[in-house]
Amino acid sequence: MICNFPSPPLSRVLYFFTDKKSLLVNALKRRYKIQYDAIQPIPYIKERLYCVDKVFVEGGTEFYIVRGTADKGEWVRVNSYRDIFTDSRIKSTRRIIEAEAGYGKSTVTLQLAYDWCNGVESSPLKDVEILILLRLRQLGNVKSIYKAIKLFLLAGEPRIKSSDIKNIIESCSSVEILLDGYDEYPDKNKRTGNDVDRIITNDLFEDLDASLTTRYLPKDYDRYNTKRVRLVGFDKKARDQYIRKAIAGDNEEIVEDIKRALKDNPILDDLCQVPIFFVTFAHMTHEKEYFKTLKSVTEFFRHMIQCFHNHMRKKSLDKNTKKHISEYEIEHTELSNVAFEGLSNENQQLSWGREELGERLGQGFYDHYILVGILVEEEVADVTNEMTAAKHIQTKTEARFYHKLFCEYYASFALVNKVAAARNANKVKKILDKIDPFDLQYLYRFSCGIDAKVGSKIIEYLKGRKDGDKFAILCIMEQAGEIDDGIKKSVREICSKVFYLPYDDNKLIQRSSIQLLDIASNFDIPIDDLYMVETFSKADKDNIVLRSGLSLSNLSTLLKIGVKTEEGRELTEEDVIGLLLYAEQSKGLRELWFRNCLLPESIHPNSIPISLKTSKFKVFSQNDGSCLDLYSGQWIMADDVDSITKLCSDIVAIAERDSESQQRSTIELLEKASSRNDR
Template sequence: MELTPDLQEKKQFLIAGLKRTYKGQYDAIQPLPYIKDRLYCVDKVFVEGGVEVCLAPELTRGIGSWERLESYKSIYTDFRFKSKRRIIRGEPGYGKSTLTLQLAYDWCNNVSDSPMNNVEILILLRLRQLGSVKSLYRAIKSFLLFHEPRVSKHEIEKIIHSCSSVHIILDGYDEYPGRDSNDNDDVHRIINMELFADSDVSLTTRYLPGCLRKETKRAKLTGFDDKARDEYIRKAVVSNNDEAVEEIKQRLYENSILADLCQVPLIFVMSAHMAHDQRDLMKFKSVTQFFKHMIRCFYDHLKQKFKDNRSNEFYLHEMEHRDLDKIAFEGLNKKNQQLSWIKTGFRQRVGPESYDQYILIGILVEEDVVSDDSTGDNVLFTMMVRFYHKLFCEWYAAHHLVTLLKNTHDLSDILRFLDPFDLQYLFRFACGLDPDAGKKLINHLKRLRGGDKFAILCILEQTGDVNDIMDSVKELCSRDVIIWEGDSALLQRSTTQLLEIASKNHIPIYRVDLEYCSPRVDESGLNLILESGLSLSILSSLQKLQIWDDRRLTNEELAAIVSYSSQCTSLKELTFVGYHMPDTIPVGSIPSSLKSRHVKVWNFSSVYRRLNLQTGQWQTCDGGGNLPGEEEFDEESYQFSLANFNRAKLK
């Protein structure tokens, strides 16, 4: 559509207005919420975490074929991922919104190698702000061009439809007030390709919307690996000071309990800045202890900022927060969780003084949302308030949960909508805050499918002493430990943490069975990354490792897994079930430690074969599972693997 000269001019106003809004957003990155005068441009702190994409149509078991990308840019440039609709998934704190701000920065600054470089107009909307707004054009006017009176809603529509290249980014579908509704609003019409079908659209979310078209491609953010953590420290904390980088890493990694939390980029970022600012960062034995310390840091910074008679007032609010606890608990204990509230009612419930402090400290964040009272072009805003991160909501909700558990033995009503597989830290915090409440929760968890492993972690949270869970860990590791691709993220995370606790305490791990988790070895060669994004570090006490899949392994992938396995110094057997293997593996890539320990490497696919460690060739075994000329044989292991192979064929 050809624009009139007047609209051509207004198009320039529109683009300039968008860039002005985005600059205000991407120039205000705040790694530590309680230090409001330390703001960063997103390009100065953005670090690429893991990104994986589903490159194939839905295959067997309905999971598709996932592959790691080198860069977020490949989401838009990889020809195998070509589509007009892209879903970018990630857990809370994994950097979905930060990624969208980096894309906005790229567009505003004409970054030459960015996929946004040739986009004529970029629309970035935070869906949680939309309230009752159903029109895309009204949302653009209300949130992105509120300071530009020269362009109307109707002119925005004409201009956008005249553009040859429009990219729309809808950030945070899981926080969208109209999510999963049957309303025929523009957001759902866009997702379902009924609106802007020829435009590129990216949607970030924790979970998949119900109205997806088959053309929609899926990507997921898997968190920070060691390389990304190093890069962030260098880029945003110490400016390439090698000595300072190592000091921060040492302070962080001597806290083994932080290893799990530091996979979450948002938590790692806060931890890295705290480790840099505090030379005497204490050691933590539980995530409860760490979070309590972090809240204390928030308040200590505020006390130092106001060196007057308000210290006692700050201390009182730090210790007494029952109203905030109750609101947080009520928000989480619903079928559809409530993560934001109208400011006026919220402030009244917690008290004006407490509220102002929570905002000042950074525990709470205010945000404008379009009011339900808006009509036509008369846009009204309501100030909403939310926790800085859902983890903070879980922290305060855990305090109220403890209070409720002290006064009842019937957990069914209290825990009605509290899913431990979604709110794992709520349960861990509650167990760490109060021993008696913890016992009730642990007994409840043990009755859930897969809850026994999480219950063990909650025991550790409760006591802070690994010795208190040693009997449970020993019992768990004495049998087959299975990690399946269909397990929840919580169950996988609990299992991997317990395996690492066992290894560090020299507890023998009989066998680990990875079923369709598509493991790959990271660049360091020290971690096995599962499809879920979780990692399994070197397990020195692991005796047998069995990996299931039905895909084809390359020479490089096979060599990497073999190399990783060789570093598990107690390993006796490595078994691949269902894989299509290269005919040979270069002898030079077979670690000498495997040969000296006579580790058996099996492959059960169409035939039963073992890897000859001397020649690098797969050889068919005899009836007893021996290679030609070999006498020594473990009958129990062979029969176990053979039974698993037959089970795989039945699947």
Template sequence: MELTPDLQEKKQFLIEGLKRTYKGHYDAIQPLPYIKDRLYCVDKVFVEGGVEVCLAPEPTPGTRGSWDRLDSYKSIYTDYRFKSKRRIIQGEPGYGKSTLTLQLAYDWCNDVSDSPMNNVEILILLRLRQLGRVKSLYRAIKSFLLFHEPRVSKHELEKIIHSCSSVHIILDGYDEYPGRDSNDNDDVHKIIKMELFADFDVSLTTRYLPGCLRKETKRAKLTGFDDKARNEYIRKAVVSNNDEAVAEIKQRLYENSILADLCQVPLIFVMFAHMAHDQRDLMKFNSVTQFFKHMIRRFYDHLKQKFKDNRSNKLYLHEMEHHELDKIAFEGLNKENQQLSWIKTRFRQRVGPELYDQYISIGILVEEDEVSDDSTGDNVLFTRMVRFYHKLFCEWYAAHHLVTLVKNAHNLSDRLRFLDPFDLQYLFRFACGLDPIAGKKLINHLKGLPGGDKFAILCILEQTGDVTDIMDSVKELCSRAVNIGRDDSALLQRSTTQLLEIASKNNIPISCVYLWHCFPRVDESGLNLILESGLSLSILSSLQKLWIYDRNRRLTNEEWAAILSYSSQCTSSKELEFGHPNDFGFGEGYILPENIPVTSIPSSLKSRNVKVWNHIGIDNYHRLNLQTGQWQACDKRGNLPGEKGFDEWTYKMSLSKSK
């Protein structure tokens, strides 16, 4: 549709108005919320973390599907495998979804030549949490992006957008959208279902997938900061190219073993990096609870430095007593549909004006406008809302109330029915770290949930005090297979490896460690198994079985020898298994060398007669003869004739397959 000269002019007003709004957003990045005079442009602090693209969706619930790593966030829009009009960008809290959208807005506003936004005529970026009950996209654009531009009406806006050859819509934070997963036929859901703007490119950021996705929607996932990204951020946003300062911050990070992996989460790493640079006496942390407690203390310390009277003592009292804030945070999370923002006047009344003003000054709380439910037609009204700086802060304060509730509750399942541990992992971890009595009850509660054992690992490691306090839990968890999967976060992987190391050091038998798609290799020392995530698994003297599965990966002779060497040093090991039979009976997994040099087989494996075997195909199982280096048929459990549990039928099937 060709525009009239008048609308052509208004199109320029529209573009200039959008750019003015976006600049106000991307020029106000605040790495440390309590230092309000230190603002950055997003381009000065944005660092690319890991990005994966889904090539094939999960065949069944709970499985991973097929994912591949991308070189850059730009590939989300340029990789031919990701060609689509609808894109979902997933990521856990703190993984930089909103920061990525601001970088895309910066690229568009500044005509960055190699950006996928370079040839986009109009970019529309909306924060879904602000939309309230606004059902019309045009109304949302006018209310939030063009509130300072009276020369373009909502009606003209619609005509201009439909005349453009290239429009890209970014909807940020579906998981915080007040109308998420509802049956309302609003524009947001119409867009997701491609019932509206089917020819426009749309990107949606979210923690979880909407239930109304079309099958042609492509998915990407932000996987956080690796060591390279952390180095880049330190240089770019903290110390410039001061090599000595970079090394000092990294040293402080590696001294805090639990944070070395927590800092895969960009939000946490950014705060840690700035704090490590500003504080010469930064303490060591054994848990994320300790780190958050220290961080909140720094928020208050910064404000105390501004006061030289008795207000400093009052601030300390307020720092320790925040019961009403805890209760509000918990009430918001303990709902079927979580509440993450509140009307300012009501919130301020509940916590008290003095405390409220302090929370705002410190940076724990943030104010912003949302469209009011009282709005009608073109008469858009706004309500001043308040939210926590980040959902992690909401979980921190809610955890304090959870501790009180758990200690006094008789039926936890009923009281916590709306709290999903896998959605609110930090809430549970903080609570376990804050109070050992409540932590023990929560851990027992988690163990009763499907898949809860794995999450309980995180909470066990948040417990303060002597390791002996958690030995019973460690023994119970290690009595069955401990899984480490590629789909697990680096944090969960590290917590799991810490659990295993605690068990090994205390001579607790580890029945089995199952590495699923972790692409393990052995480091040069031969003392650590390095996972695909970069995390390491040290030699576990009490490990009885190591089971490795990586679909159709071919092991080199060197890799094979290294894994055999690692297994031999796990002095309690009885079994080393590769591959896995799937639901249809197909054995899939490593493709191992046909002939194994006897010299590469450690003598300790031979002396202990460790069972080394592999799934090769349908009813095709082979076991390594440690004396000759030759493979020979075995049954589906790796047993040979005469051994306990031998299955003659599957052995004969395997024997026939090997001929």
């Protein structure tokens, strides 16, 4: 006998579905609250946790606007991380948020989670129905996004299955997906057809909004639809805001004390553009006066590691806690070997199975470093069969360093031993060729700071690399622990020639260059000629901002600036005025040169600083042999011997792409030079 049971009423189906959705949303919010309520500004003090909203401060955020082809574009600064989701110029369902280690990628995702959970009115996610935030380092071998959500976000909610998650997501009109840490994703170089890759290539959830955070771009992503964003660190404004928000409140004395500690130490001032370092430094400086005296990155990090151990040592005085074993603090050879092997692999290994690592280090050592907080444990998927149902998927515990920079610190001890044992420069080169300094800059810097003799070998190697001389100076400072006469001599030699800041320098070289310029300025070393080759973005009285997002503060010993823009870019009147305002504050500056630049026809004379008009400061346009009349704001042909001599001292070229008026102006300049016997 066949029985036809009546279908349940539509209202009951809708009620059931709505109830499931409500369960899912509430479970997600409970999970995210655990995460965003556990921010540790001082890493080794585990019991002092903050809500992300109490400490989160906007660092610099930029997005990439394409001009014509994908390789032609520019990075544009925005006011807030929220603009990533709202600015019409980068409106898309796919975006990649890039940043170096320690620049706050994960913190941004936690702030977004806080905004969503608490319905923050100004948040672009306030009307989003479902927010999915997954840490990709946990998802090795998990092909299904629904299984991943169930396993890591909804494990404590038995009433929601993977199939329910799929149905709910497909029925929602607005879903935001945040995939955090692609550079630590175990499956990033595998071609398994997993859902994470399909989201990145826009083959899954095509109509849903998805963002990926990473240190570097995936090899394969939807280049046409994906918009790029990057975090560029803490400028002075962000640092000031953080100190007031998280440490000092309205206490101006504390604010000025911390800011003064940074100003007095140019090495740490550069380091503290990296948010993770600045946050640690600001809290520690507030509590421990001696942090102001640290002279290098290595010293800073060594003290921070000591603080981890000292904090544990004090806690171990309580009879109910485990005894602190000092030998583990001093003797960490095997941990250093593990760290070095992980970083020097072609595909870097940043986490290890708990049992495997405990066996290699010794269980006592392993347990000690977990308690201290230098190593942390995390649950990850333990999947061997991709067909395993979500309810049968198990997790396993893996250990990793508190942060990748800690991994570089411990790895540097192993690198020191290897370089020390190398008998000649070729052996050193063979070791170091496997370690990219532009990816692992702190591994190099720590190594030079730990052992001066080994540091000398590393520095010689770096000087032999293209543009390695600038980075080598940073390593010399680690080696010396201070800016001594030898470093000043090297800086003086570099700054006595044309100091190029080209666009194709990576960010590390640019940062190294900026720090060298700061050192020169601080120690009254003349900077003869700074030439920005397609790197200039904008300027104001305090800074020149580069296209990389880095900025040059006022340099008191800078004598001459040259600017060459990328092909097709036209400098605006605002751009030129910004450079003039910067020149006014840089007291030693005498000349501003525009080379192969499309310039505004004139500059409003009221916008030109009076102090420049009454000084010997000059502005040259090499294109047409003209100078800017600082009183009228008009470009006029050079007519005095001094200006013509200067213009002709550079290479004078007549290019086919030059306009007819440019070619005529150049010929006129050459004729004037010839008639005055100027060469």
